[in-house]
Amino acid sequence: MKTQFEVGIIGGGIIGQSIAYQLAKEGVSVLILESNKIGNGATSAAAGMLGANSELENNDAFFQFAKESQQHYHVLRDELSQISQINIQFVDKGMYKLAMTDAEASALKDVVKYHESVEWHSKEVVLESEPTLSATIKGALYIPEDGHVSPYHVCAAFSKSARLLGATILENTPVHEIKKTVTNEYTLSTPVTDFVCKNIVIANGVWSGHFFKKLGLDAGINPVKGECLSIKSNDIGLEKTIFYDHCYIVPKGDGRFVIGATMVEDDWSTVPTIGGIQSLIEKVTPIIPSISSAQLIDTWAGLRPQTIDGKPYIGQHPEGENIYFATGHYRNGILLAPKTGLMIRDLILNRKQNEDYVKAFSVNRLQVQTMR
Ligand SMILES: Cc1cc2nc3c(=O)[nH]c(=O)nc-3n(C[C@H](O)[C@H](O)[C@H](O)COP(=O)(O)OP(=O)(O)OC[C@H]3O[C@@H](n4cnc5c(N)ncnc54)[C@H](O)[C@@H]3O)c2cc1C
Incomplete structure (x- = not known):
């Protein structure tokens, strides 16, 4: 079994799968560790509405991000169906x-x-x-x-496409602990074995609070x-x-x-x-x-x-560790999954970012505001 990866993602809901798909498309070696079955968490409970306009009221960075994510479903509908043969059931009748x-x-x-x-x-x-x-x-x-999609089918299509592009996706494999190695990589401990990754992404939805605490971050979910x-x-x-x-x-x-x-x-x-x-x-x-x-x-x-302010955490560990967060998507994780996958891909690959999004979703935005 392969145990060394460039990126290890904790959580196989729609957010983790979207990130894995975008990274696998770029040829990055990706591992997803899912404690249960793919998409079994909040993802499979969702109605699948892409409510950028109906859910968000302020014309701010969050709204722009949501609109771009909604638009990206038009691209994904064809792309994912070509690779995975799964129809994400995108209906755009408003x-x-x-x-x-x-x-x-x-x-x-x-x-x-x-x-x-x-x-x-x-x-x-x-x-x-x-x-x-x-x-x-x-x-x-x-x-x-x-419009709306079928969250189950989107998650399955991301997952199958990522797998076909080379990602390793393991179900029934909970991550219990994250440890840093002497070579500045990260060990993800599971009951199956330990996996060593250069970068890790915390994408385990409502259960991410556990890792925030372990990593010394005061950002509750x-x-x-x-x-x-x-x-x-x-x-x-x-x-x-x-x-x-x-x-x-x-x-x-x-x-x-x-x-x-x-x-x-x-x-x-x-x-x-x-x-x-x-x-x-x-x-x-x-x-x-x-x-x-x-x-x-x-x-x-x-x-x-x-999260406390209702916006997701999408960004890098505040102290520059190669640890990334993609969680706290609250009522709109299906809507926001496409753009979250693209943003985390670009952060890990050190590509240019939209600074408004980096600020709006940073893990320590709430502490920074309190200190001012
Ligand atoms: C009733 C309901 C309706 C909704 N309707 C909509 C909607 O219409 N539109 C919309 O955009 N959003 C909607 N949402 C919100 C959306 O479902 C979530 O924001 C989204 O699914 C979050 O995805 P996720 O991948 O972060 O979390 P999840 O789907 O919960 O995935 C997290 C995964 O991490 C796994 N995990 C947990 N701990 C570990 C561990 N230690 N190791 C490994 N794996 C672990 C879990 O098993 C789970 O599969 C709705 C939510 C609900 C509950």
Whole structure:
């Protein structure tokens, strides 16, 4: 078994796989160590929305990064399908953010004034394209760029492509410890064997907090549990993703509708509760009254990795060690995975970086702010 690599990545979710793919494409020898199965963490719980415009409100570096990441899915759709033969199920029919009251309609109409990628659609226009929605809606903000993918298929496509390009990906291989060698490399200790890598990437989602502490960094990651359900119904037909009051309905290509997601802070359980699922159904019923006759297919829960300011950590160890962080992607890891893979690739290969992104996502940004 090969035990020496240029880059060792801890965590085989969508973030670790995206990084491995970009590095393997450049001919770098990459290892991914995944404690469970590929994509089994938050990645497989996600609805797959690419909500750059619907999720982020400020026109800052984070928003630009998210938009570039969203755009990169157009490239990845073809690239990953050519290499891996896996269809990432990218649907770019946009999203409707609904208004159910006059006050909500007026607030959404205001967004059109300063946001060039969105349009206001009247109730009549919305109901013509989405007749399943309740006639009590007041209209909707149309966000054409916010499509969706299948997170499971994106992760599998990155993983298979990385493997075909030479990456080594090991499942059921948890990293217990990181140690520095006398030659300034890093040993990743696992129950299988020790692996020695010149660079390492911490990409194990909500579980990364353990390594932050071990590396002496005070940058916490907290779990925010999200519960979802999926349904099927011949009475419901939706083209676009529907978003209202933190709740969404995503029409998937296989005929299912994914409804999500609750937000439960500091809860490490991945078991969905009756209360959580009930709250989602209560939110959706006024929007799509025919949901009551739908067939319940599945319920599940996952843990979003949340940082203190809600932005991910994407960058190098503050003391210049060859340790990189790609974690804390919170509600938007599927959206942000493509650009995170590119940014970590460029950092490791010492290529030119966008300094606004380096600052916005640096691991010690919060300490720096406190000291000022
Ligand atoms: C209900 C829900 C809905 C969501 N919807 C969306 C959405 O619509 N759009 C969007 O963009 N984002 C969404 N998200 C957020 C998104 O799922 C996450 O931000 C993203 O999956 C994080 O990916 P990751 O690779 O960092 O983490 P994960 O997918 O959790 O992967 C981390 C991996 O590390 C492994 N690991 C842990 N410890 C170790 C160790 N010591 N050694 C080796 N491996 C280890 C784990 O087994 C896991 O597989 C949603 C999240 C949830 C919970």
